[in-house]
Amino acid sequence: MIAQFDIEPYKAPLLFLGVAGVAVPLFRRLRVSPVLGFLIAGMVIGPHVMGRLDAQLPFNLPFLANSEGVAAVASFGVVFLMFNIGLELSLERLVLLRRFVFGLGALQVALCGGALYLVARAFGLPQSAAIVLGAALALSSTAIVVPVLAESRRLNTLSGRAIFSVLLFQDLLVAPLLFMVSMFSDTAEQAHPFLAFAPALIGVAAIVGVGRLVLRPMFQLVAAADSTELFMAACLLVVIATAVAAAYAGLSMALGAFIAGLLLAETEFRRAIELAIDPFKGLLLGLFFVSVGASLDPMEVVRHPGATIGVAVVLTLVKTPLLIGLARLFSLPWRKAREVGLLLGPGGEFAFVILSTAVAAHILPADLTSEILIGVTLSMTLIPLFATLAARSVPKKEAFLPGPQPSELAPVSRVIIVGYGRVGEIVGELMRVHKVDYLCVDGDPAIAAQARSRGEPVYWGDGTNKDFLNLCGLANARALVATMHAPSAVDAVVRQAREARGDLTIVARARDAAHARALYKLGATDAVPETMEASLQLSEAALVDIGVPMGLVIASIHEQRDIYRKALIADESQASPPRPFKARRQKRPGK
The missing domain is CATH 1.20.1530.20 (Na+/H+ antiporter like fold)
Structure with a gap:
């Protein structure tokens, strides 16, 4: 003989899920606040309205639980x-x-x-x-x-x-x-x-x-x-x-x-x-x-x-x-x-x-x-x-205040740094030197804890999660800098940030030229290949050390960086690297 099923323990969950899944979306369509929607739905399905049918009908209605069934939860x-x-x-x-x-x-x-x-x-x-x-x-x-x-x-x-x-x-x-x-x-x-x-x-x-x-x-x-x-x-x-x-x-x-x-x-x-x-x-x-x-x-x-x-x-x-x-x-x-x-x-x-x-x-x-x-x-x-x-x-002309809105509704605009390893820490230090407000995200709890102990605004979390980035203020951010070592993680951050905001400045760390091209296609404003920056820094150090004036070196480095960036954006093939700037050939002494 099959035991009779007891519906009583399931009344409250079925009641609430029915309201949340059917009634509240209906109220939203009618442009009624969800809070009022829940209150009105609770009145209708509560013991004082439809719940009274329990006492008048010969059978038990499964969705009409009394208010005591949900009060504790x-x-x-x-x-x-x-x-x-x-x-x-x-x-x-x-x-x-x-x-x-x-x-x-x-x-x-x-x-x-x-x-x-x-x-x-x-x-x-x-x-x-x-x-x-x-x-x-x-x-x-x-x-x-x-x-x-x-x-x-x-x-x-x-x-x-x-x-x-x-x-x-x-x-x-x-x-x-x-x-x-x-x-x-x-x-x-x-x-x-x-x-x-x-x-x-x-x-x-x-x-x-x-x-x-x-x-x-x-x-x-x-x-x-x-x-x-x-x-x-x-x-x-x-x-x-x-x-x-x-x-x-x-x-x-x-x-x-x-x-x-x-x-x-x-x-x-x-x-x-x-x-x-x-x-x-x-x-x-x-x-x-x-x-x-x-x-x-x-x-x-x-x-x-x-x-x-x-x-x-x-x-x-x-x-x-x-x-x-x-x-x-x-x-x-x-x-x-x-x-x-x-x-x-x-x-x-x-x-x-x-x-x-x-x-x-x-x-x-x-x-x-x-x-x-x-x-x-x-x-x-x-x-x-x-x-x-x-x-x-x-x-209408009096409706909005001009200029930036310093309130929680328009929070202080920050630069979001995703990844706070050796690269992200240097980026944060430069932001601090130039008095730019910033917020950092890292997926390593040890790194986040050490940074917090030094007073750094670092939060632990998944930077590739769009909802998490929104909680960090993505909607009002001045810029986003992705510094993670893993190329797939950088790709995910750039993709999510660009989908959320088409006007956001996004600067991303790239593994090489091919990865930089891919990041530009995903919507990065600037992609910085590690190999290029390493070569430029080596060149700068070597030229300065052998006596070339610092001003000329810095100018040439900036020029070469700009040429390289334009070539990457133009999606040139990797087999044809951007040509360096042409300096005047100087005559050797005695010739």
Whole structure:
């Protein structure tokens, strides 16, 4: 007799994969933000809509799982998001945008959070609940606002820069807010203040201390194994282990992952880790929003329209005028200030994270939180409409700032050096002498570690991987220099870089003349054969040593190099090498 198949363990994976593979692409085609797509899909397939059919039909529908089936796994979506935020935080970004980040961003959170706190207190909420609610609702939606601005090509405008700076400060604030929620929990309130903070502080200190001692040596060991699978497993281990350690210390799992990201951000493995966890971050974060959507009952809008719609209206009406006033205070023109207020006025995705944590800590009641989150979702759906209205009000001639854009949206332009052996190190040294900003990539973890110990900006990773090069700033690079010894690796880097950017200056190291010709065909701007350079340097040394004036030697070397390069580009055959320049034959003494 065949045992009856139990579909229950497979419901959650089938549910999520169906949403990710079918529903979200459909929302993308309709130009709806993926975040809203996950939320709406979660509502539809959750227990409050289609899930109710389970109780009414005589058979079990395999794709209609309840929200509890995905909630445990979905929590790791936020963990990976916070880990990635810690990994991406850069002192350079903060210094570059410090006026808007720590000025406009800090004032926005303080004033909007304070105003929303007063509204919550006016409705009778306890002080701790009102503080958490005000702080959570003061945050805006990075996941929707940044893609909307990028699609309309307004990220490099003055208002776009201000909006991004505020969102960056809000990202910095999420970890402290999660810590605050942990401190407001029932167990924290019942204990002595020192006893409440002590486990948390000890937990943070332990994660930081152990992380500094263990993380870099562990990744050096794993990188030396040269296995993509092992490196990915190590990344997942670090994220999950630090999250669990933080939870064990009484903190949120997301806070532990954030600390781990900060620790790894200053290592040579930062770029490779970003690449390894990106698919997991996206999928699990999508699963988190599906679980949030499944927990929301859209019928609450029908049953309590005043509460749900009122949250969206009050939230937008409180934040938008304050944001406009603050933007004007920071010398933004009226129309750009209005754009800042309209796009940052609605709620954001971190409200779901913070308020869900507050419910678990018994700070906020679940029913009230559900109504508030529906209101936040309604406000988020208005962001694309607000962006359209704001863009139409700005004249085209005022839309973009002239000149280079010193922001994360247009990062400082660097020269990327792929390969940091003996050749790459000399290239880097010359870049440093001429004060050219550069970034190096090498696939040998020992070389990357030694360079890092000397303060060199070297990252470990696969330079032939286009995604990895993009994480290193290929889209904004001034030039790329490929110095690897293996010709096949140089070919791959040149091919990938040229496919990504047709205007990029690419200088490549070639084995010989034939390899240089091949590199020119692949799109290299300049290819430098080792044999040619060695012969030119030998000639230069010999001529100078026998007394030929240095100026004449340098001029002739440059002339010969130019002739050789033009011949290679013209694809002359190897059997007919370029002819050297013709010097005047001088008469010998006595003739």
